[in-house]
Amino acid sequence: MNKKRTVTVITSESLEKQAQKKLNSGKYKGASELYKKLVQLSDNEQWHQPLAYCYVQRARALAAKGMFKEAVVLWDNHCQYAQTPYDAYDQYIIWLILSENKVAIQKKLQQLSAQQLDKDYPELASLLGLLTLTESPEMINYLPQESAFVVHFHLMQTGLQAYENEDEARLTEVLKQIPYRSAFRDLRSLLQVLLVLPSSESHAQVALAKISSRSAYASVARLLEITFFQGAALFDALLGLNHRQRRIICQLKGFNKQQSEFLEHLIRQHEHLSDKVKFNMAIQYQSLLGADVAKNYCQQLLSVYSVGHKDFQKNFGATDEYEENRVSALLHEREDNIYDAEYHWRLCIKALHNQDKSENALKIAMILRHLSRGEELPEKIELLIESLQYDAEDRDVYLQILDFYQQSEATKDYQQWLAKTLEKFPQDIEALTRAVRDAIANKSYKKASHYATKILKIDSLNSFAKQTLFASHLAYARRLIREKSYHLVDKEIKQAEVLNIGKAYVKQTQLMRGFFCFAHEDKEQGLQLIADAFVQLYTDPVNRQFHASREALSMGLPVATILRALPTAKDHLLSASEFAQFLQLLEKFTLASESEEQLHKALEKIKAPLKKSLTEQGYDESALLSLCKVLESIHHFELLRYCSKLAFDKWKKPIWMYYRIYANNNGKPEDCSFRELMSLQQYHEQAMQNKDFQAGLLLEKLLDRYYQVHPQRNMGFLESLFGMGEEEGIDPMEALFGHIPDAVLMDLNNTIESLAKTTSVEQVGSELAEIVENDHNIMIAIMRDPDLFSALMVVKSADQLGVDIEVSIQDVLDCFGVGKKTHSFPF
Amino acid sequence: MSSAYKILDVALTADDAEIKQAYLRLVKDNPPDRDQQKFQAIHAAYSAIKDHKSRVAHALFTLPDMSADTLINQALATEKNIPINTGLLTQLLSASVDDATLLKAIKPAEK
Numbered sequence: 054m055n056k057k058r059t060v061t062v063i064t065s066e067s068l069e070k071q072a073q074k075k076l077n078s079g080k081y082k083g084a085s086e087l088y089k090k091l092v093q094l095s096d097n098e099q100w101h102q103p104l105a106y107c108y109v110q111r112a113r114a115l116a117a118k119g120m121f122k123e124a125v126v127l128w129d130n131h132c133q134y135a136q137t138p139y140d141a142y143d144q145y146i147i148w149l150i151l152s153e154n155k156v157a158i159q160k161k162l163q164q165l166s167a168q169q170l171d172k173d174y175p176e177l178a179s180l181l182g183l184l185t186l187t188e189s190p191e192m193i194n195y196l197p198q199e200s201a202f203v204v205h206f207h208l209m210q211t212g213l214q215a216y217e218n219e220d221e222a223r224l225t226e227v228l229k230q231i232p233y234r235s236a237f238r239d240l241r242s243l244l245q246v247l248l249v250l251p252s253s254e255s256h257a258q259v260a261l262a263k264i265s266s267r268s269a270y271a272s273v274a275r276l277l278e279i280t281f282f283q284g285a286a287l288f289d290a291l292l293g294l295n296h297r298q299r300r301i302i303c304q305l306k307g308f309n310k311q312q313s314e315f316l317e318h319l320i321r322q323h324e325h326l327s328d329k330v331k332f333n334m335a336i337q338y339q340s341l342l343g344a345d346v347a348k349n350y351c352q353q354l355l356s357v358y359s360v361g362h363k364d365f366q367k368n369f370g371a372t373d374e375y376e377e378n379r380v381s382a383l384l385h386e387r388e389d390n391i392y393d394a395e396y397h398w399r400l401c402i403k404a405l406h407n408q409d410k411s412e413n414a415l416k417i418a419m420i421l422r423h424l425s426r427g428e429e430l431p432e433k434i435e436l437l438i439e440s441l442q443y444d445a446e447d448r449d450v451y452l453q454i455l456d457f458y459q460q461s462e463a464t465k466d467y468q469q470w471l472a473k474t475l476e477k478f479p480q481d482i483e484a485l486t487r488a489v490r491d492a493i494a495n496k497s498y499k500k501a502s503h504y505a506t507k508i509l510k511i512d513s514l515n516s517f518a519k520q521t522l523f524a525s526h527l528a529y530a531r532r533l534i535r536e537k538s539y540h541l542v543d544k545e546i547k548q549a550e551v552l553n554i555g556k557a558y559v560k561q562t563q564l565m566r567g568f569f570c571f572a573h574e575d576k577e578q579g580l581q582l583i584a585d586a587f588v589q590l591y592t593d594p595v596n597r598q599f600h601a602s603r604e605a606l607s608m609g610l611p612v613a614t615i616l617r618a619l620p621t622a623k624d625h626l627l628s629a630s631e632f633a634q635f636l637q638l639l640e641k642f643t644l645a646s647e648s649e650e651q652l653h654k655a656l657e658k659i660k661a662p663l664k665k666s667l668t669e670q671g672y673d674e675s676a677l678l679s680l681c682k683v684l685e686s687i688h689h690f691e692l693l694r695y696c697s698k699l700a701f702d703k704w705k706k707p708i709w710m711y712y713r714i715y716a717n718n719n720g721k722p723e724d725c726s727f728r729e730l731m732s733l734q735q736y737h738e739q740a741m742q743n744k745d746f747q748a749g750l751l752l753e754k755l756l757d758r759y760y761q762v763h764p765q766r767n768m769g770f771l772e773s774l775f776g777m778g779e780e781e782g783i784d785p786m787e788a789l790f791g792h793i794p795d796a797v798l799m800d801l802n803n804t805i806e807s808l809a810k811t812t813s814v815e816q817v818g819s820e821l822a823e824i825v826e827n828d829h830n831i832m833i834a835i836m837r838d839p840d841l842f843s844a845l846m847v848v849k850s851a852d853q854l855g856v857d858i859e860v861s862i863q864d865v866l867d868c869f870g871v872g873k874k875t876h877s878f879p880f
Numbered sequence: 881m882s883s884a885y886k887i888l889d890v891a892l893t894a895d896d897a898e899i900k901q902a903y904l905r906l907v908k909d910n911p912p913d914r915d916q917q918k919f920q921a922i923h924a925a926y927s928a929i930k931d932h933k934s935r936v937a938h939a940l941f942t943l944p945d946m947s948a949d950t951l952i953n954q955a956l957a958t959e960k961n962i963p964i965n966t967g968l969l970t971q972l973l974s975a976s977v978d979d980a981t982l983l984k985a986i987k988p989a990e991k
Contacts, residue, residue, distance in 0.1 A: 116983065143986050176986045187974040203988045217966035247964055280961050284953030298975045305972075307962045315955045319948070326948045335951055350951065353944045383943040393921035412936060419937050546915045721913060 063471040065094055072103070081107040081114070092134075096677055098340035105135035112148070114139065121152035130392075143177035150184070159195050167200035170236075178202055178236035180269045182209075184239070189640075204236045216244060224248070239270035246277065251621055254281050280305045292320065311341045328358040336368050344369075375404035391427050418444035428459045434632045448478050482515065489521050493644060498525045519554045522722060524645060526567055528550075535609040539573040560589045564604070571608055580618040587619060593631045594622035595659050595666075597637060604654035612658070622659055623767055627666040632676060635663075639683050646784070649687050656689060664695055674704055681712045691721045706742035708748035715755060722755035728787070730759060761871045789844055789860050797856060804850035834871040841869045884938060887925035887949075896931055 072087035073380065085107035091100045108131030116124040128145045139145070146165075149158050162181075167801055170178050185193045185206060193206055207231055215223035231241045242264055258281060264274040271314045279290045279302055287306070292298050299320075303313050315338050322330050332354050339347035348369040355361055355377050365372055383399035398420050404412040405420075418440040425436035432751045434457045437450050445451075451474040458467040475485045485508045492501035502525040508518035526549035533542045546569065550562050564586035571579025587597040597619050605612040627635060642652055655665075667677075684693040697712035710732055718724040725733070733756050740749035790798070835842050844865045853859040883893055888902045903926040912919040930936045943955070944950075 119979065128929070147982050147986060151982060176898065180982060180985045183977060188977055213966055213969075216969070247969070251965070267985065269981065270976070272978070272981045273973055276976055278973055282955050283958075285949035286953045288954055295978070301971050301975045305962050305964065305968065306956075306958050307959065307960070309955070312956060312958075323948075328946075329953060331946070331948055334948075338955060346954050349944075350946070353946050357946070364915065380944060380946075381941070383941065386944065415933070415936055416940055419940055423941065427919065571898075648911060 067093060068094075069100070072100075076103055076107065079110075081110040083109065085201070093769070105131040105133075105140070108134070109140045111826075113144070116144070116148050116151075121148045122154075124148045125152055125154070125157070138173070143174040146174075146177055147180065150189075158192075159852065165196060167197040167202075171201045173236075175234070176267070176269070182206065182240065184270045186213075190737060202236050206229055206235045209237045210238060212244060216281035219247060233389065236361035239264050239268045239274075241290075242356040243270060243273065243277070251596045257281075264601060268691065269498055270680055276302065276800065282710065283453060288316070288319065288323075291316065292323065299323045311338065315341055328354055329360070331706065332358050332361045332364070336364060341370070352376050353380050356384060366775065375401050375408065378404060394425060395427075414443040418442075418447070422450065430457055432459055434461075434466075448474075448481060448484075451477065452483060454485075479507075480511055482512055484577070485511075486517060489518065496645075498528050516554065519552050520558075523549050523552050523554060523558055523561075527561065530559065530565055530569070531604070531607045534569060534572050537572075537605070538568075542569050542573070560586060564590065566708070568604060568608055568610065571615070572608065576614075580615065584614060585619050585654040591631075591790060592629060593624050593634075594620040595627055595662050596631060596635050597620045599635065600638060602658045603651060606651040606654055607648075612654075616658065622662050624665075625662050626670055627662070629672060629676070630670055630672070632666065636679050640679075643683050643687055652687050653689060655694065661694065663692070667699055669695055674700065678708065685712065685715065685720075690716045706748070707743070707745055707752060710736040711748055711751045711755065725759060727798055728791065730756075733759070754772060786840065789865060789868050790847060793858055797858070800846055800854060800856070801850050801858075804854050805846055807849055808846070808853070831871050834869065841865070841871070844869070884928040884942075887921055888929070890929075899926065899929055957958040 061575050068087050072091065073082050073085065075081075085104055088100050088104035090105060091097070092104060102373050108127050109275055112124040112127035112131070115121075117126065125145065125148050127140075128141065128148065132139060146158075146161055149161055162304075170181075172280055181192060181196070182202070184206075185196075186209065193203065196203055201849060204661065208227055210229035212224050212231075215221075215227060217809035227246075228241050228244060233236055235241070242260060246260045249260070250257045258278065261274045264270055268274075276294075276298060279287065282290050291302060294302065299316070303316065308316070318334065318337075322334075335350045337349045342350070350360060351365050351369065351570070352373055352374065355365060355372060362372060378397040378400040382394045382401060385391075385394035385397060402417050402420055405417050419439035421436045421443070425433045425440070428436060430783070432452055437457070441447070447741050451470065454470050455467060458470060459749060468491065471484070471487055472480070473557040474595050475488055478484050485504050487505040489501050490726075492498070492504060501521050505521035505525070508515045512518070512531070526545045530542050530545040530549070533545065533618070546562055546565050549565075550559075552558070564583065567579055567582030567584075568584050569579075570582050584603065587601065591597045600617055601615050601619055602612050604610075605615045628726075639652075639656075642655075643653060666672075677696055680694055681693055681700070684690075684696065693712060693716035697709055701709035701713050714725055714733060715728050716721065718728070722733075734753055736754040737749055738757060740746070740752060793801070835845070848858070848860055848865055851860070886961065887896070888894075888899060888906065894902070903922065905924045908920045910922060911969045927934065928938045962968070980987055
């Protein structure tokens with residue numbers, strides 16, 4: 054007996070462990086079977102609770118799978134091992150309802166107490182409320198009549214009756230009697246929504262959103278919300294509904310028979326909406342869509358569904374060639390296929406030409422402008438000009454044409470189109486401003502003043518026009534002083550003063566008055582006035598001297614006398630800000646100066662301190678670039694040479710090589726040496742590789758100019774030899790052959806090229822081998838360094854030509870650091 | 881209807897004044913400091929169709945919407961919903977009652 058009991062105890066413990074394990078891992082079926090065995094072995098109450106729990110969990114799982122009857126049986130089983138209040142009792146009632154066991158439903162509902170209905174199971178109460186009002190009105194008879202639920206149910210019935218009678222006051226009164234904790238709380242909210250619905254959809258939507266997604270009324274709230282949707286959004290929402298729900302929504306939306314059919318058709322097809330299906334649907338439902346909409350839709354689809362042409366013609370007549378090509382062009386553009394897009398745009402233009410519609414000209418112009426965006430400058434301009442034939446009133450297009458001509462530096466075309474623009478838009482400030490700029494650039498100050506005056510008539514505050522007029526008055530005053538027409542000078546200065554455009558300009562008129570006084574009235578007083586004005590204008594003597602020189606020269610006054618009245622600039626070093634001021638002044642004078650010579654003379658006066666400043670002050674690269682740009686434009690090669698050398702040594706960039714060679718040859722690239730030519734080519738390549746297109750273009754211009762004069766001067770073989778070893782130290786080719794004149798180098802090149810045609814590399818190698826006496830090291834060096842081989846070829850060709858280039862084979866070997874013996878040519 | 885017209889909520893036949901009025905109203909309701917993105921969308925839509933020329937360009941260079949949505953929007957367009965009477969409300973309530981509604985309405989008690 055003892056032995057048997059021991060076995061039982063061990064089995065129970067082991068079973069319990071297993072059951073517990075299964076329970077913890079959610080395997081309720083296995084766990085419940087083990088607990089059942091345990092209960093059979095010994096009806097220990099501690100196993101009842103987990104067994105009951107397992108039954109409920111299994112019931113829930115089965116209910117979730119729609120096996121409501123099975124769920125009910127399992128829940129009933131759990132009652133044997135559990136005590137009231139039972140777990141998931143509210144869910145059990147729902148399973149019963151879903152299993153449609155009417156007798157059991159009635160029995161269980163009758164067992165519900167008022168307490169359970171009103172307090173313990175609010176979610177169940179809410180659901181029962183919905184059911185009693187819809188599918189199962191008989192249920193109300195089974196429920197405890199003394200419960201608040203039943204009272205509220207009757208109130209709701211009264212409310213619904215009031216709603217039907219459109220008695221809003223009565224309905225509102227009834228709804229007020231439904232408390233927050235009522236089972237009909239969410240129905241109350243729904244009725245409140247229906248009350249506001251005709252007037253405020255947005256308010257209704259906010260109220261609906263407050264109904265919890267877990268509420269029994271959440272589904273109806275969602276259905277109501279869907280009725281606010283339109284078109285595609287409505288369709289998407291309808292896809293998630295069942296047929297019955299869709300039918301009621303269609304009813305509420307007021308859909309006619311055709312709309313309902315369309316909807317059902319679309320629901321059947323929605324997963325396979327090919328172009329063909331869409332095309333056919335548009336034809337099939339054209340009376341619903343409207344003939345025009347259906348036709349347009351099909352017309353547009355033809356671009357991607359070309360098979361539909363026949364059906365289109367059958368249903369709508371001829372296709373619209375323009376529209377078909379327009380859509381095709383846009384589709385190609387979307388795929389970045391510009392070539393085919395242009396083809397279709399051209400067909401569009403052709404089609405528009407064939408139609409007689411008022412807006413077609415504008416459309417053609419727009420297409421041409423659209424096409425111009427993808428073109429290079431010349432074609433771009435051509436298309437824009439062509440577009441003006443169809444729409445001549447577009448001011449922006451005129452301005453664009455001007456911009457593009459300016460970019461392509463087509464001065465003549467620019468001026469021609471500027472005149473056309475001014476003729477077309479005589480009051481346009483932008484066009485007039487361009488006219489002023491163009492006149493200034495051409496030093497036509499009278500023209501500039503004319504346009505500036507026109508601008509000021511339209512816009513009296515235009516500062517650009519005022520500055521232009523100011524500069525013109527002063528320029529004219531200078532001319533009058535130079536011509537000694539002193540009686541008119543004061544008037545010009547006064548007119549400049551009247552413009553009143555700021556303190557800086559007042560100082561300039563004061564300076565002009567000083568010069569006027571010096572020239573015409575009192576020299577001493579004039580000098581004093583000039584000196585005082587310069588003190589106001591500049592802090593440094595260099596700028597004062599430069600400005601004074603230029604003014605004196607332009608007015609034909611004695612420069613030396615005036616400069617003596619100012620402090621000397623000899624040892625002054627310009628600070629960065631003073632240098633910037635000098636640059637500004639130089640740029641201004643360059644724009645305004647009628648005589649380059651005068652500017653050169655004025656620069657001569659400050660050349661020494663300027664050079665010293667450039668060497669010692671270390672200005673930044675952009676400042677030096679600006680200086681070189683101006684010096685280039687005024688052809689001051691001496692200073693340009695000085696500045697570009699300094700900059701090149703420091704930054705070694707292609708742009709500096711450009712300025713250097715340009716200045717070295719006094720602006721004549723055709724005069725540059727072979728070595729400079731090679732440098733131009735090398736730095737041009739470097740600029741293009743570094744995407745420094747500005748420098749690249751400038752260098753290219755020099756190269757073009759060189760080859761225009763020397764088309765035949767191609768160094769062929771030698772071109773690859775002259776290394777541009779400036780950065781890396783001494784170039785051996787330069788060291789050996791740098792002294793040879795270009796003409797001799799050309800001859801050498803020709804000989805080397807003909808030698809290369811008649812002599813194989815092996816032959817040259819064997820000849821060299823004899824010379825170097827089969828010196829293995831030298832042979833390896835020749836094989837390894839192509840430059841050494843090339844240098845030896847140069848010596849060989851000189852030898853063949855009988856030209857003394859003062860370079861021996863030993864010089865070459867020494868230069869390349871190989872060999873010790875003395876050798877002589879010929880090979 | 882293309883998006884610019886949709887954003888401004890104006891008809892395809894709207895004139896300059898109507899479009900400007902719609903734009904100003906929308907900008908007033910959606911200032912840039914409240915929703916920069918929305919403001920930009922409104923402004924871009926206005927720029928696209930503000931005058932006759934821009935509307936011609938917009939029509940010319942806008943790829944039509946060839947999706948089924950165009951058809952659906954047109955086909956399912958209705959003026960107004962039918963007023964919901966008690967009968968329709970009951971139908972709506974009934975249609976909302978399905979197994980899923982019943983099952984999800986009760987939250988299982990926490991164990």
